[in-house]
Amino acid sequence: MTEKKDSNLNNLETLSWHYQPGPSFSALPWGPHRLPVKLALDGLSLSLEKSGTGYLYRREDQNGSVEKLVQSGKGEIYLSPVEPFNYPAGISQHLLLELEHPVLLGPRKSAKLFLTAPLEIAVNYTHKRSEEAVLDRFSFLKPKLSLYGTVKNGLICRYWQSSIHESIPHLNPLAEAVLQLTINNGSNRWAEASQVVFSAQAMKIYYNQQLVAMQATMKINNDLTAETTFIDEPLKAGMRKAPEQFSARLLSLPGRMVMEEGY
Secondary structure, three states: OEEEEEOOOOOOEEEEEOOOOOOOOOOOOOOOEEOOEEEEEOOEEEEEEEEOOEEEEEEEEOOEEEEEEEOOOOOEEEEEEEOOOOOOOOOOOEEEEEEEEEEEEOOOOEEEEEEEEEOEEEEEEEOOOOOOEEEEEEOOOOOOEEEEOOOOOOEEEEEEEEOOEOOOOOOOOOOEEEEEEEEEEOOOOOEEEEEEEEEHHHOOOEEOOOOEEEEEEEEEOOOOOEEEEEEOOOOOOOOEEOOOOOHHHOOOOOOOEEEOOOO
16 A cells, blocks of 8 residues: 655655555555655655755664765655665675475476565665765565585575465565576486575566566586576566666676586
């Protein structure tokens, strides 16, 4: 449900949105939003209100509050889904999806599945033609980490247990993305996949007012190794590409992930 109202006292636009499970819910107000503005989103509130020569940004949720003073002219903000690697910061550069049950593929066979993946949300500030600034990043999910591979040479990954669907599931676009995964068994033997690992550099996120989605492939090479990569295309026509805020800082990290410790 989305509610919108204006205060005549301070010209503060206020928007309220709550996710309602099911095939149809109100459009998520990603923005852009002119300042001053206040957004109430599923128990979290964020606002930018006039403060001296700038604006005071404030985010409040059950864990506390964050405040920043923005010294700039009157601009706009918009929300966007981003890669889920900012919390905890600097620890993980890979995403591990554990499938709710293994997927068994015959020799030279393929399967197309719809999985789920965690998200984080960015608050982006724009002013005229100047470069965008990221005011804040947050998550509606408690992050979990897991080790892929051995203790000595393994990778610390952002962990997520994914359900498996035959069609696009209905998810809260503030917290989860739909991941369409095509698995190709390139070997001459039966293969069983129970987990998928992706590189942060390769993540390509698209979104609209009711859906956040990605597309990816997994190629099984033999009994032990597989390759994963994301496809830079929207799942549905008209979807907007999200800024690659985390990936842009990892230019040396390859986009294709080679899973050498099993799948």
